[in-house]
Amino acid sequence: MTAIPESAQQRAIASLAALYTLRMLGLFMVLPVLMLDGLTLKDATPQLLGLAMGVYGLTQALLQIPAGALSDRIGRKPVIVVGLLIFAAGSLIAAHADSVYGLIIGRALQGGGAIASAIMALVTDLTNEQSRMKAMAFIGASIGLSFSVALVLGPWLSSIGGLSLIFTLTGVLALGGIAVTLLLIPSPPKTHHRDSVAVLSEVRLQLANGSLWPLNIGVFVLHALMVAIFVAIPLQLTRLDLPAEQHSYLYLPVLLLAFALMVPLIIIAEKRRQMKNVVLIAATLILIALLLMTQAATLWQWAGLMLIYFLGFNLMEASLPSWLSKIAPAGAKGSAMGIYSSMQFLGAFAGGSIGGWALSYWGASSVFAIFAAAVLLWGLLMVATPPPRHLTSVRLALLQPLTQYQHRALLALSGVAELTELPEEQAVYLKVTASEFDQELAQAITHTTGESYGSQR
Structure with a gap:
């Protein structure tokens, strides 16, 4: 891979973060207001509005892995541009919907713009090892910022123009994302990198990897709860004047x-290296918040419980993908993350559907109780799950297949835990302890001075 100038990498990182922010801002703005404003639509019920809130997750989950694999074949930018066009079309349909069914169709189409995996692959294409960790952190921070801004901006925009204004602005932001993609993001050379994109044959193997499923279930529960929370809480706040x-x-x-x-x-x-303990603390905080939410009766109580909930949510949102990255087999991180992301979006769909159904039949307290039970069961699963080894993924380019001697020599290097060679990709993937691993020595063994890739996410 040809070295990319540092200035171009910095521009790419900023542009990709902006692209993520534009898209996620549009998705998140509707969360705090849909259950309130949606009641004015024809045929609206809490159950159908819950479905409308979460249905984007279903289409996103179904298309996430195929879209990433397609970007490996036809290029990242075409997949991103088409995805943003689909997202914009869904936003405009939702903006002009006069019934809850039109809203559901628009939200489902929004989820069809599944571009997250293509964007993350583009990050890998456009950065070297030293810049990649900064890029991931910067993009992660931009997602967190867009979530916070959206929850504040959504109610304000709703007071001006209702759901129509929010969805129209969301469509405009998607078109702005297309401009960023075409005008600001550099076009990388075509590469294959199994730490960034799911490979369908590898996905099948990782679906059978039992060590990953506690984390896949965790992100499913976490995002189901995130959507369900906004099915129930806005109505409770309005009832408290x-x-x-x-x-x-x-x-x-x-x-x-x-x-x-x-x-x-x-x-x-x-x-x-206390990731398991921190995750268990987060699960405990969320469980406590949900149980107390069943009895909350004042605004101050809701403020305190939401603080506890969001602290736990933020901890889990940051920790679970990092844990997954550490335990994903060498050369399989992209596939493992593809499954993880699909479970995340399926969780959003389940949260909206279950939350709306429970709210319709049993009231808001039942929503909190149902998901408290889910968090408790998942927390018990995590108690029995071994803590992760703090390993880093490393990719080394190969000029020719490894000899038996090279294979043994790489495995014998200090800090190397796993090795997967992919001759068709002319690469070898390692899982290593970063503090012990000598990358220059590994490159000397493979007789290459080409680019190496690594990440701890």
Whole structure:
């Protein structure tokens, strides 16, 4: 792979983060207001509105892995541009919907714009090892920022123009994402990198990998709960005489404080290798918040419980993909992450559907109780799950297949835990302990001075 100038890498990172922000902002803005504003639509019920809130996750889950694999064949940018056009079309259909069924169709089409895997592959294509970790962190921060901004911006936009304005703006943001893709993001050379994109044959193997399923189930529950929370909570806040346009005043300080409290715990999880304990703490916080939400009766109680919930949510959202990256087999991280992302979006679909159904028949307290039970069961599963080894994925380019001597020599290197050679890709993938691994020595063994790739995400 031809070296990309540092300035071009920095521009690519900023552009990709902007692209992610534009898309996720549009998806998230509707969360705090759909259950309130959607009641004005023809045929609307809490159950159907819950389906409308989560149905984007179903189409996203179904298309996530195929879209990533397609980007390996025809290029990243075509997949991203087409995905954003589909997303924009869904947004405009939702903006002009006069019934809940039109809203459901629009949201389902939004999910059809499944571009996340293509974007993450583009990050790998456009950065070297030293810049890639910064790029992932920067994009992760942009997603978190867009979530926080969306929860504050959504109620304000709703007070001006309702759901129609939010979905119209979402469509405009998607078109802005196309402009960013075509005008600002460099076009990389065509590459194959199994740490960034799912490979269909490998996906089948990782579906049978039992060590990954506690994390896949975890992200399913986490995102089901995220959508279900916004099925139930906005209605509770309005019943306590907090107008919908003022919900932002509650969300903003809660989100900011939760983020600030999360940072030291994430540092402990990574630097002191306490990831399992931090994840269990997060699950406990979420469980406590949900159980107490069944009895909350004042705005101050809701503010405190939402703080506890978002602290736990943020911890899990940051920790689970990092854990998955550490335990995914060498050369299989892209496929493992593809399954993980699909389970995440399936969770969003389940959360909206189950949350709306429970709200319709048993009320808001049942939503919190059902998902408290799910979190408890998953937490018990995680207690029995071994903590992750803190390993890093490394890819070395090969000029020719490894000899038996080279294979043994690489495995004998200090810090090397796994090795997978892919002659058709002219690459070898390693799982290593970063503090012990000598990359220059590994390159000397493989007789290559080409680019090496690594990541701890």
